Amino acid sequence: MLNQRLVDQQNLSQQDVDALNDLHSMRENLFDNLKTLNVNEIIARADEINNLIEEIEFLMQDYWKFGRDAKRHTWWYRNDICTCPKMDNDDALGANLRYHNASCPLHGDL
Numbered sequence: 792m793l794n795q796r797l798v799d800q801q802n803l804s805q806q807d808v809d810a811l812n813d814l815h816s817m818r819e820n821l822f823d824n825l826k827t828l829n830v831n832e833i834i835a836r837a838d839e840i841n842n843l844i845e846e847i848e849f850l851m852q853d854y855w856k857f858g859r860d861a862k863r864h865t866w867w868y869r870n871d872i873c874t875c876p877k878m879d880n881d882d883a884l885g886a887n888l889r890y891h892n893a894s895c896p897l898h899g900d901l
């Protein structure tokens with residue numbers, strides 16, 4: 792569900808809202824699919840997976856009319872696969888800083 796107050800504030804059209812709901816469905820499907828992969832498969836495809844998540848998030852910013860800003864992305868760590876520190880990355884939102892866990896299958900040194 793989208794934040795209705797934000798929808799009103801950003802003056803989004805029904806088309807924008809539909810597109811955002813579709814993008815959230817895509818993201819949920821992607822995250823569900825990740826759960827079917829084992830950790831070695833995720834590590835082998837980490838670049839591809841990270842690029843997909845980032846592209847979905849950029850498109851969400853387009854439809855929200857926020858302008859593209861990777862410093863405000865959250866889905867790269869708000870998923871069940873990523874083991875990077877959530878609270879540190881929440882605190883770093885808007886800063887050009889990402890906290891990585893070296894053993895994260897998506898963002899680590901594996």
Ligand SMILES: [Zn+2]
Nearest residue numbers: 873875895898
């Ligand atoms: Zn991670």
